[in-house]
Amino acid sequence: MTRPKVVLAESIAPLAIELMEQSVDVDIATGLSRAELLDRVADAEALIVRSATRVDREMIAAAPKLKVVGRAGIGVDNIDIEAATAAGVMVINAPDANTVSAAEHTMAMLLAQARRIPEADASLRSGLWERKRLQGVELHGKTLGILGLGRIGAMVAQRAAAFGMGLVVHDPFINEERAKRLGARVVDFDELLRVSDFVTLHLPRTAETTALLDAEAFSKMKPGARIVNVARGGIIDEEALASAIRDGTIAGAALDVFDNEPATESPLFDLPEVVVTPHLGASTREAQDKAGLSIAEDVVQALDGRIVQSVLNVDIGGAIPEEARTSVRLAEKLGRIFAMFSSGLPDELTVSVKGQDVEGALQLIALGATKGAMEAASDEPVSYVNAPVLAAHRGLVVHRTSDAAEGDYRFLVRLSGVVEGRPRTVAGTVMGNRGPVLVEVDRFEIEAPITPHMVLIRNTDMPGVIGAVGTYLGNAEVNIAEMAVGNYEDHGAIGAMMGLSVSRAISDAEVDDIASIDGVLAVRYLSV
Numbered sequence: 001m002t003r004p005k006v007v008l009a010e011s012i013a014p015l016a017i018e019l020m021e022q023s024v025d026v027d028i029a030t031g032l033s034r035a036e037l038l039d040r041v042a043d044a045e046a047l048i049v050r051s052a053t054r055v056d057r058e059m060i061a062a063a064p065k066l067k068v069v070g071r072a073g074i075g076v077d078n079i080d081i082e083a084a085t086a087a088g089v090m091v092i093n094a095p096d097a098n099t100v101s102a103a104e105h106t107m108a109m110l111l112a113q114a115r116r117i118p119e120a121d122a123s124l125r126s127g128l129w130e131r132k133r134l135q136g137v138e139l140h141g142k143t144l145g146i147l148g149l150g151r152i153g154a155m156v157a158q159r160a161a162a163f164g165m166g167l168v169v170h171d172p173f174i175n176e177e178r179a180k181r182l183g184a185r186v187v188d189f190d191e192l193l194r195v196s197d198f199v200t201l202h203l204p205r206t207a208e209t210t211a212l213l214d215a216e217a218f219s220k221m222k223p224g225a226r227i228v229n230v231a232r233g234g235i236i237d238e239e240a241l242a243s244a245i246r247d248g249t250i251a252g253a254a255l256d257v258f259d260n261e262p263a264t265e266s267p268l269f270d271l272p273e274v275v276v277t278p279h280l281g282a283s284t285r286e287a288q289d290k291a292g293l294s295i296a297e298d299v300v301q302a303l304d305g306r307i308v309q310s311v312l313n314v315d316i317g318g319a320i321p322e323e324a325r326t327s328v329r330l331a332e333k334l335g336r337i338f339a340m341f342s343s344g345l346p347d348e349l350t351v352s353v354k355g356q357d358v359e360g361a362l363q364l365i366a367l368g369a370t371k372g373a374m375e376a377a378s379d380e381p382v383s384y385v386n387a388p389v390l391a392a393h394r395g396l397v398v399h400r401t402s403d404a405a406e407g408d409y410r411f412l413v414r415l416s417g418v419v420e421g422r423p424r425t426v427a428g429t430v431m432g433n434r435g436p437v438l439v440e441v442d443r444f445e446i447e448a449p450i451t452p453h454m455v456l457i458r459n460t461d462m463p464g465v466i467g468a469v470g471t472y473l474g475n476a477e478v479n480i481a482e483m484a485v486g487n488y489e490d491h492g493a494i495g496a497m498m499g500l501s502v503s504r505a506i507s508d509a510e511v512d513d514i515a516s517i518d519g520v521l522a523v524r525y526l527s528v
Contacts, residue, residue: 004067004303007041010050012072012292019296024303038062046299048072049079051279057083067383068302070295073282074098075232076312077205085313088386092298092310096151097291098282103155105281106200106230109254110160112275113226114139114198119272140164145196146184147212148231149174153202157182168192193220198228205232213237218244224251230281233257242267245274256281305329307364307384314384316364327353327361328368330436331413333450333528334428335372338415340526341441341456342424345377346417350399355411366400369415409439438484438499446486448499454526455506457498457514461487465519466498472514479503495521 004024008017011030020026029040034054041047041063048070049055055069060083069079071093084091112118115136123130143166146153150171157167167184170192179186192199199221203209213227214237227250229236238259244250245268252273258266261279268274282291298308307316307328331351339345351366371387378390391398414427427440428450436450448454459465466485473480481501488495506514506525515523 004045005043006046006048006299006303007037007044008048009037009053010048010072012048012050012295013289015289016072016292016296019293020300023300041066046070046303048295048299051075051078053078055079055084060084060087060089068092068299070094070299070302072097072288072291072295074102075204077232081313085385085389088381088383090302090308090314090383090385091312092295092302092308093312094291094294094298095310097294098284098287099151099155101284101287102152102230102281103159104284105256105277106152106156106202106228107159109228109230109256109275109277110139110144110198110200113228113252113254118275139198142166142197143168143195145170145192145199146202147171147189147192147199148202149179149182149184150202152231153200154178154182156200156202157184165198168195190220193217193225194222196222196225198226200228201231201235203231203235205234209235211235211237213241215240215244218249221250223249226251227253228255229253230256233261233263234259238266238268242271245271305332307368311384314367316367326430326436327365327411327413330428330430330450331365331368331415332372332375333436334413334415334426334438335369335374336376336528337372337428337438337441337450337454337526338369338417338424338426339373339376341426341524342417342419342422344419345373345394345396346419346424347395348397348399349373349415349417350401352401352403352414352416353412354403354407354409354414356404362400362402365413366398369413370396370398373415412439414440441486441497441499443488444486444495444497445488446484446497446499448484449482449501450528451481451501452528453502453505454528455498455500455502455514456524456526457500457520458522459496459498460519460521461496462519465496465517468517469498469500469514469520472517473500473502476510478506478510 005027006020006024007027007029009029017026027040029037043065044063045065046068050072055078057080066089068090069084071079074093074095076093079091081091116134120134140163144160146157146169148171149169161183168187169179169184170187170189174186176186212235218240241253254275256277257279298310301308351369353362353365367384370391371382371384374387374390375382382390409429412427412429416425425442428436428438431437434449438448438450441456457469484499486497511523511525514520
């Protein structure tokens with residue numbers, strides 16, 4: 001079986017490459033021109049980049065087999081997520097890899113600016129001893145305003161508190177209790193500007209945050225305030241900042257990121273009050289190793305058809321509980337079984353989940369069911385990314401319900417809907433070493449392991465039918481790995497169903513042959 005091809009456009013840790021090579025073919029394409037890279041991704045199923053490679057519509061269109069783009073780092077400004085989503089390509093990053101490094105660099109920049117360390121270093125190296133001129137300020141007792149209290153912002157808050165700084169934060173999505181646990185007070189944007197001695201940014205660059213700190217914002221800041229940005233370039237209006245420093249509105253700044261990078265010219269570079277570094281926030285050996293390993297693991301999982309926590313263009317409804325991953329794969333298989341068994345899709349598909357603590361995973365389980373159903377019913381490539389879009393185009397509405405009552409099984413996923421006027425239902429669970437098991441089809445209760453090749457046979461409840469089916473399959477050199485039988489009584493008539501796990505695909509002609517066996521009422525081959 002051909003292994004997936006992963007194109008590595010930029011360098012990552014050697015350990016990460018070794019990890020991937022255990023299950024995929026890695027094409028190291030670092031240092032290539034754009035034209036050469038476009039050629040290399042033609043048969044790629046995954047592309048890994050850092051910040052220098054532009055993954056735009058052209059790049060995505062050049063890779064028709066592409067399933068996932070991995071960014072070995074946090075920011076994805078260089079990836080066209082809208083184009084990736086339209087193509088059904090999963091975009092993932094390594095959100096935790098550089099958290100510590102970025103927080104530490106923020107503190108380094110804060111201290112360097114407050115104590116004028118770069119300026120003092122340059123002065124002493126030039127032969128001067130300027131202790132009086134190079135007087136700085138303490139962090140202790142000062143107020144630090146934190147814009148964005150995500151992973152990095154929270155780590156900066158912890159470290160700044162250790163320096164004796166007071167903390168105020170502004171984040172539209174902040175949980176106020178979380179801020180209190182960090183010793184921070186939640187304020188609005190204008191108040192943060194008004195009371196902060198130092199302001200540090202930990203925000204993504206979006207339409208709303210671009211030039212967030214502009215001339216108007218600087219005019220509202222506390223006299224003598226200082227600014228630190230180790231987040232994303234473009235959040236600060238650099239021309240306005242330079243003017244505010246020259247006229248004394250702002251005492252100084254420390255910037256690791258810029259509007260246009262690489263930045264070799266800026267009005268800020270001529271100002272001694274400004275400390276600058278060339279986007280070094282994640283540039284530690286530890287961060288680079290963690291980013292490479294994280295993205296390698298997630299790319300391999302994504303190519304294996306699994307959903308990953310770091311996906312950016314799939315609404316997974318929050319953190320993925322570990323047990324939910326198995327449930328999603330079960331739901332995906334049930335979605336395929338539903339569409340194939342029903343020979344179509346309903347207008348409305350209800351995904352019901354029974355068991356304890358299932359509410360948090362319900363959205364993700366429903367997504368898995370949608371993906372499986374669309375894969376079975378569509379000729380287009382289907383992924384977790386584009387499954388909801390394809391479903392909407394087909395007019396499929398997916399409903400979700402959950403119930404803590406366990407019933408006969410500790411955990412159960414049931415899919416139901418009406419196809420061509422007939423109610424259809426399939427249900428399954430996960431059973432220890434048996435893995436995913438189909439436990440209900442329409443009203444027939446069976447316990448058939450869900451395997452790549454399955455046959456469902458509805459038959460009359462009469463002797464000899466099972467034997468005849470077994471004899472036919474044996475003569476066709478098809479091994480029956482496992483069989484489950486279920487009965488259902490309807491108005492006094494008893495019907496039966498066989499669920500078979502078989503060793504190979506069953507052809508249409510073989511399905512017709514089985515259907516002609518006396519007592520067999522209907523046959524469905526399922527490729528799961």
